[in-house]
Amino acid sequence: MLKEIVLVEGAGFCFGVKRAIDIAFDVARKHKDGVFTFGPIIHNPQVIEKLKDLGVHPIEDFHEKNIKTLIIRAHGIPKEKFEEIKQFGIEVIDATCPFVKKAQNLAAKLASEGYQVLIIGDREHPEVKGIFSYAGENAFVVSSDEIPILNKKIGIIQQTTQPISKVKEIVNKIIKSHNEFEEIRIFNTLCNFTSRRLEATQKVAKEVDVMIVVGGKNSANTTQLANLCKALGVKTYHIEDAQEIDRDMFEYAKKIGVTAGASAPQWIIDEVIDKIKSLQIKEEQGHAE
Amino acid sequence: MLKEIVLVEGAGFCFGVKRAIDIAFDVARKHKDGVFTFGPIIHNPQVIEKLKDLGVHPIEDFHEKNIKTLIIRAHGIPKEKFEEIKQFGIEVIDATCPFVKKAQNLAAKLASEGYQVLIIGDREHPEVKGIFSYAGENAFVVSSDEIPILNKKIGIIQQTTQPISKVKEIVNKIIKSHNEFEEIRIFNTLCNFTSRRLEATQKVAKEVDVMIVVGGKNSANTTQLANLCKALGVKTYHIEDAQEIDRDMFEYAKKIGVTAGASAPQWIIDEVIDKIKSLQIKEEQGHAE
Numbered sequence A, B: 001m002l003k004e005i006v007l008v009e010g011a012g013f014c015f016g017v018k019r020a021i022d023i024a025f026d027v028a029r030k031h032k033d034g035v036f037t038f039g040p041i042i043h044n045p046q047v048i049e050k051l052k053d054l055g056v057h058p059i060e061d062f063h064e065k066n067i068k069t070l071i072i073r074a075h076g077i078p079k080e081k082f083e084e085i086k087q088f089g090i091e092v093i094d095a096t097c098p099f100v101k102k103a104q105n106l107a108a109k110l111a112s113e114g115y116q117v118l119i120i121g122d123r124e125h126p127e128v129k130g131i132f133s134y135a136g137e138n139a140f141v142v143s144s145d146e147i148p149i150l151n152k153k154i155g156i157i158q159q160t161t162q163p164i165s166k167v168k169e170i171v172n173k174i175i176k177s178h179n180e181f182e183e184i185r186i187f188n189t190l191c192n193f194t195s196r197r198l199e200a201t202q203k204v205a206k207e208v209d210v211m212i213v214v215g216g217k218n219s220a221n222t223t224q225l226a227n228l229c230k231a232l233g234v235k236t237y238h239i240e241d242a243q244e245i246d247r248d249m250f251e252y253a254k255k256i257g258v259t260a261g262a263s264a265p266q267w268i269i270d271e272v273i274d275k276i277k278s279l280q281i282k283e284e285q286g287h288a289e
Helices: A015-030 A045-053 A079-087 A098-112 A126-133 A164-177 A192-205 A220-231 A266-288 B015-030 B045-053 B079-087 B098-112 B126-132 B164-177 B192-205 B220-231 B266-288
Strands: A004-007 A035-038 A057-059 A069-072 A091-094 A116-120 A140-142 A153-158 A183-187 A210-214 A235-239 A255-260 B004-007 B035-038 B057-059 B069-072 B091-094 B116-120 B140-142 B153-158 B183-187 B210-214 B235-239 B255-260
Touching: A004 A266, A015 A035, A015 A045, A015 A069, A015 A098, A045 A057, A079 A091, A079 A126, A098 A116, A098 A126, A098 A153, A098 A183, A116 A126, A116 A164, A153 A164, A164 A183, A164 B164, A192 A210, A192 A220, A192 A255, A210 A220, A210 A266, A220 A235, A220 A255, A255 A266, B004 B266, B015 B035, B015 B045, B015 B069, B015 B098, B045 B057, B079 B091, B098 B116, B098 B126, B098 B153, B098 B183, B116 B126, B116 B164, B153 B164, B164 B183, B192 B210, B192 B220, B192 B255, B210 B220, B210 B266, B220 B235, B220 B255, B255 B266
Parallel strands: A004 A255, A035 A057, A035 A069, A069 A091, A116 A140, A116 A153, A153 A183, A210 A235, A210 A255, B004 B255, B035 B057, B035 B069, B069 B091, B116 B140, B116 B153, B153 B183, B210 B235, B210 B255
Antiparallel strands: A183 B183
């Protein structure tokens, strides 16, 4: 009997990543030279190679080269960097994800209205560094433990890919630790696509025997998907491509789930599914022999 | 050995009640006739009798008598009633507590800005009925169980005398039950005096053997004080005046705490303390005999 493979709806590229890649290819076609992306446009080597073929290279420092046009990737960048680039006379093409832009704008709005801004997220993540730069003097990034309260008016926003459960947990802690607040204002800056992918992955993980999570090992949202599956008690493999698929992964499994992070292109997901199917066919043939 | 008596700081009349009584006596002195209070100005018969001596009577229906001036008590009244009274050509003296006024104003502000307003409190309390009238179409009063969410923008305010612990509990429930919120905005409309009195009462209750809680049996904030003390495991008596003090209450007690709700005047608190002291003196004399 063939094993059943269930692909999670919304697995792979999210809206913001798709949009940033489209913008990059569009700019590449229109400009002959001097186009760069500020950091890799996406954590995916194949996409970056394709852009290089069109003359678009990722750079880490915009002072170095003769840059005419610089594309800002989906994560966004800190305010100061943005302004510095503009002062350099470089044309900026902003491919910051609209969800991230919303979080940056709300951070700025809250700071200008006198709120202490708390950002729920990972302080090392580039997206959070960008949002933080808009959040004013008293801003803090909070992940779990320490929540410094300096102001009676607290504004709370989130890294777009945080799970809602985490947001609830931390908001609850803030309210608990903060007796004398005047106002607590929580804006939901979570990305719908991320939360839907998490929910859909959770649903599939509950009904399968093995979960295959596709995406960069350094991709935070992919790691989050893998951790979610593990927490649900299902056997979980976080892989970057079809090469890593191995027959032993599916021993005794009747139903296999596949999900993928926001930086996994469709062709890699397709290859993974084809590989699983091919293993089974070989297995069936083996039995038939 | 004499028993030690500890009086809770801030016991008795709160700022809003003191202010309303001052306003009522002031109006009584300035106006010769036609002055009424809309409902009893305070849940305390002695104060009401004194005002009656000055010609100021409480009424329940402003249509009935030849009313020239009507004093609104600290709890406030619903918006519609306020407007109706004004249309009657009656002079309105608004002694609504500034903390309650703030909650009414924030309810109106949130409603006008498109938030669904949730009021944490007791829906039968006159203060809450007043605040509710300003809170727009989708408003709800929530106490514990049912929290109806109709809108993606939620504004939360509180009856001024709710304990902060209750607010935290309910905000937590709202966040937990409400996945797809756009914004949750919590204004702290708690009365400082009430929360300080609760805190101070809690502190004393933890170090005494018996707590005497003075205030009207129908006073919500006094009942809250009594419940707090009981919850802390201390022997607690909720009394309205010194008459109810009884020697049996203090058997084996070395340290006695006294607190009082917002409608308990200072003279009643003094009488209670004098009564406890006199019992002890009698007891000492008894021992000496």
